[in-house]
Amino acid sequence: MLHHSEKNKSFEMACRQKNLRVTPQRIEIYKELSKAKDHPTAETLHKRLLKRMPTLSLDTVYRTLGTLAEHGLIHKVDTTESQAHFEADLSKHHHVICARCGRIVDFDWPVVDESELPEELSNWGHVERRSLILHGICRDCQSTH
Ligand SMILES: [Zn+2]
Ligand SMILES: [Zn+2]
Known part of the structure; x- marks a missing residue:
């Protein structure tokens, strides 16, 4: 597995390749997701991020995860629940x-x-x-x- 800072750098590169703007919020959301091993929902991730980003809105987390998933930078795990779960681990599993x-x-x-x-x-x-x-x-x- 890649070291965290390397992973973030490759995330930034992948964003640029897809013409996605690299914003501090996007990086933080991605970072938090890549640390998670539990396939969190947007809400769960938002709660974790609030500790260091108190002004971050749930809506931003929703939209960011949606955008990143759409561009293949993260994966959405389809469950039967109404809330989507996400992961940054793109390896085959x-x-x-x-x-x-x-x-x-x-x-x-x-x-x-x-x-x-x-x-x-x-x-x-x-x-x-x-x-x-x-x-x-x-x-x-x-x-x-
Ligand atoms: Zn169980
Ligand atoms: Zn998984």
């Missing part, structure tokens, strides 16, 4: 989500990444990214119910 506590856990699944696509997809077009989401009940939640 998949997610498993607990329906009770909502915890999202990363895992690798090389078999899925490397296997040939089903024939039905052969004429579909070009698949750019494989990202599976598994749903279930985690062990912690199973043992408390």
Whole structure:
């Protein structure tokens, strides 16, 4: 994994490549997201950022995450919840989500990444990214119910 300051530098470069303005707010939001391991929502991230950026609005966090996701600088993790979850980790991985506590856990699944696509997809077009989401009940939640 890249060192944090290197990561920020490559973030700034990626922004410039996509013609996105590099603002201090964008950098801070990205920095906070890349520190997070829990795939936070905009609201969760906003709460964390407020400690050092007391004037930052939730709306700015929403819009920034939306813009960054749209340009592929971060990923949106689609859950069944109404609130979107985000991550800055763009490496190949998949997610498993607990329906009770909502915890999202990363895992690798090389078999899925490397296997040939089903024939039905052969004429579909070009698949750019494989990202599976598994749903279930985690062990912690199973043992408390
Ligand atoms: Zn759980
Ligand atoms: Zn993830």
